[in-house]
Amino acid sequence: MSFRYFVLGLLTQQSMSGYDIKNCLENLAWLIGSPSFGSLYPALHALLEDGLATVEVVRDEGKPMRKLYTITEVGLEELGRWLEQPPEPDTSLKTFLMRLMLARRLSHPWLAEHLERRRDQVAAEYASLEEMAGMQEGAGCLGQHLAQNYGLAVARAELDWLNATLEQLSEPEQQLSLGKVQEDATLPIR
Amino acid sequence: MSFRYFVLGLLTQQSMSGYDIKNCLENLAWLIGSPSFGSLYPALHALLEDGLATVEVVRDEGKPMRKLYTITEVGLEELGRWLEQPPEPDTSLKTFLMRLMLARRLSHPWLAEHLERRRDQVAAEYASLEEMAGMQEGAGCLGQHLAQNYGLAVARAELDWLNATLEQLSEPEQQLSLGKVQEDATLPIR
DNA sequence: AAGCGCATGTAAAAGGTTACATGATTAC
DNA sequence: GTAATCATGTAACCTTTTACATGCGCTT
Numbered sequence: 001m002s003f004r005y006f007v008l009g010l011l012t013q014q015s016m017s018g019y020d021i022k023n024c025l026e027n028l029a030w031l032i033g034s035p036s037f038g039s040l041y042p043a044l045h046a047l048l049e050d051g052l053a054t055v056e057v058v059r060d061e062g063k064p065m066r067k068l069y070t071i072t073e074v075g076l077e078e079l080g081r082w083l084e085q086p087p088e089p090d091t092s093l094k095t096f097l098m099r100l101m102l103a104r105r106l107s108h109p110w111l112a113e114h115l116e117r118r119r120d121q122v123a124a125e126y127a128s129l130e131e132m133a134g135m136q137e138g139a140g141c142l143g144q145h146l147a148q149n150y151g152l153a154v155a156r157a158e159l160d161w162l163n164a165t166l167e168q169l170s171e172p173e174q175q176l177s178l179g180k181v182q183e184d185a186t187l188p189i190r
Numbered sequence: 191m192s193f194r195y196f197v198l199g200l201l202t203q204q205s206m207s208g209y210d211i212k213n214c215l216e217n218l219a220w221l222i223g224s225p226s227f228g229s230l231y232p233a234l235h236a237l238l239e240d241g242l243a244t245v246e247v248v249r250d251e252g253k254p255m256r257k258l259y260t261i262t263e264v265g266l267e268e269l270g271r272w273l274e275q276p277p278e279p280d281t282s283l284k285t286f287l288m289r290l291m292l293a294r295r296l297s298h299p300w301l302a303e304h305l306e307r308r309r310d311q312v313a314a315e316y317a318s319l320e321e322m323a324g325m326q327e328g329a330g331c332l333g334q335h336l337a338q339n340y341g342l343a344v345a346r347a348e349l350d351w352l353n354a355t356l357e358q359l360s361e362p363e364q365q366l367s368l369g370k371v372q373e374d375a376t377l378p379i380r
Numbered sequence: 381a382a383g384c385g386c387a388t389g390t391a392a393a394a395g396g397t398t399a400c401a402t403g404a405t406t407a408c
Numbered sequence: 409g410t411a412a413t414c415a416t417g418t419a420a421c422c423t424t425t426t427a428c429a430t431g432c433g434c435t436t
Contacts, residue, residue, distance in 0.1 A: 001395065013331065019415050027322055030281050030315040031341045039396055041417060064404045064415050091220050097340065103333035125220040132217055141203065143293035150287065150351055151221045157347030161340055191423070209387055229424055231389055254387050254432045 002095055003035055004043050005082040008052055009102035011071040012079065015056075018044055019066065032094045032101075044069055052078055084110060091121055112169050119162040126155040192285055193225055194233050195272040198242055199292040201261040202269065205246075208234055209256065222284045222291075234259055242268055274300060281311055302359050309352040316345040 007021060016024070018041050025034040035043070044067075047053040052075035056068045071079070083099060083106060090096070096118050103111050133148045197211060206214070208230050215224040225233070234257075237243040242265035246258045261269070273289060273296060280286070286308050293301050323338045 003395095017415075018417095027318065028337070028341075030319075031337065036397055037416075038398070038418080045417095062405065064413095066415065093344075097337050100340065101333040101337045103336055104331045106333075128217060129220075141294045143291040143296075146293055146355070147218070147221065147287050147291045149355075150290065150348075151218075153347050153351040154283075154344060157343050158340075161343040165336070165339075193423095207387075208389095226425055227388075228390080228426070235389095252433065254385095256387065 001043075002082075002098060003039070004046065005079060006032075006098040006102070007040070007043055008047060008071060008075055008079050009083075009098075009105065011053060011069055012076070012102070012105060015068045015070040017058075017066040017068055032097050047075070050078075051075075079105065091125065108169070112166060115162055115166050115169070119159060119166070122155050122158045122162070126152065126159065129155065191233075192272075192288060193229075194236065195269060196222075196288040196292070197230070197233055198237060198261060198265055198269050199273075199288075199295065201243060201259055202266070202292070202295060205258045205260040207248075207256040207258055222287050237265070240268075241265070269295065279311070281315065298359070302356065305352055305356050305359070309349060309356070312345050312348045312352070316342065316349065319345065 010016065010021060010024065018037065022034065022037065022040060025032070028034070044053070047069070048055060051072060053069045053071050056070065058066045058068050060066070079102075083102060096114075099106075099114060103114075106114065129148055129151050133145075133152070200206065200211060200214065208227065212224065212227065212230060215222070218224070234243070237259070238245060241262060243259045243261050246260065248256045248258050250256070269292075273292060286304075289296075289304060293304075296304065319338055319341050323335075323342070
């Protein structure tokens with residue numbers, strides 16, 4: 001399950017509690033989904049058991065107790081292995097974005113490869129949708145026509161973004177126009 | 191589970207076997223996913239049990255036996271009920287597209303409402319992503335920056351498409367530029 | 381006769397959600 | 409004192425995938 005690794009990746013940015021993680025994923029639920037506590041807490045327990053993270057009970061005055069999870073060395077290695085896992089023909093936007101979000105831990109060439117892979121996948125989907133649309137040539141019922149158009153529009157937007165970003169990446173002096181980006185910045189938790 | 195109703199909806203276009211359905215969804219796996227046989231066949235059995243569909247064993251010469259599923263009157267009613275179900279704050283593109291694909295069975299005003307609902311949802315997500323991006327103002331680490339941009343680009347494309355389509359819908363004489371659309375056209379199965 | 385594409389199906393396992401249970405603290 | 413927010417956790421349930429099992433008919 002990839003959520004497990006994504007959560008592990010989030011811990012590289014900041015030690016967090018289950019509640020923190022939930023809050024920080026809530027904002028992105030649309031893009032990558034947000035797990036329920038019923039799966040999040042067990043996932044954290046599993047990270048502990050596998051030695052990929054450690055806990056520390058924190059007692060801030062005037063606040064309920066929290067359990068801060070921190071990634072371990074072993075966790076970092078395991079995460080690295082997941083991030084650099086080969087091909088994986090996964091068409092899901094979700095998985096792509098989960099890895100993209102952890103880009104800080106990615107080498108520059110790996111990032112480019114990640115984006116290129118996505119571009120190739122989307123391009124293939126785009127072509128197959130176009131072919132489907134061509135096959136029906138004015139036929140095809142309303143719903144399918146609409147759904148195909150929708151899919152084509154989204155795919156086109158993805159391809160444009162990917163191509164533009166890859167181009168920026170290939171100009172090393174530009175650094176993606178992200179000169180101001182702080183390497184240690186974190187997701188807003190609440 | 192919405193897949194069940196979607197499968198039922200596909201049967202309104204054509205009587206199909208489980209294998210047919212799988213093939214015809216494979217093309218759209220990118221957009222709405224394709225269930226495995228392990229869930230598809232049981233789903234079809236369930237439709238039978240509930241009287242929403244009937245089977246007929248077909249033996250074409252020189253071919254293995256197939257089970258053709260056909261939607262019943264009761265199935266049509268049940269499907270109608272599902273399609274017209276109220277709000278449902280579902281942000282998933284998948285569910286939206288599943289219903290959109292069955293648009294033929296939707297009344298014109300219902301279709302517009304369906305699109306408007308999606309537009310409102312996407313607009314809300316867009317706003318919240320923009321707000322998040324604003325909060326970080328040049329901060330935020332590379333990955334989050336990229337993921338947010340990606341999400342914004344996709345949302346923008348969706349909004350453009352939805353607005354354009356809604357506009358076309360509001361010009362009744364245009365009929366969505368789909369004058370040639372055949373009401374009885376079907377999805378290509380293989 | 382071996383292998384492949386068609387075609388259907390089941391059982392075990394994995395993964396997730398829902399609903400529930402608990403408890404501290406703050407605001408009204 | 410009671411509702412709301414913070415915070416963690418468990419168990420029952422539902423769904424889905426994975427892996428397996430089966431069999432026809434065509435081609436080599």
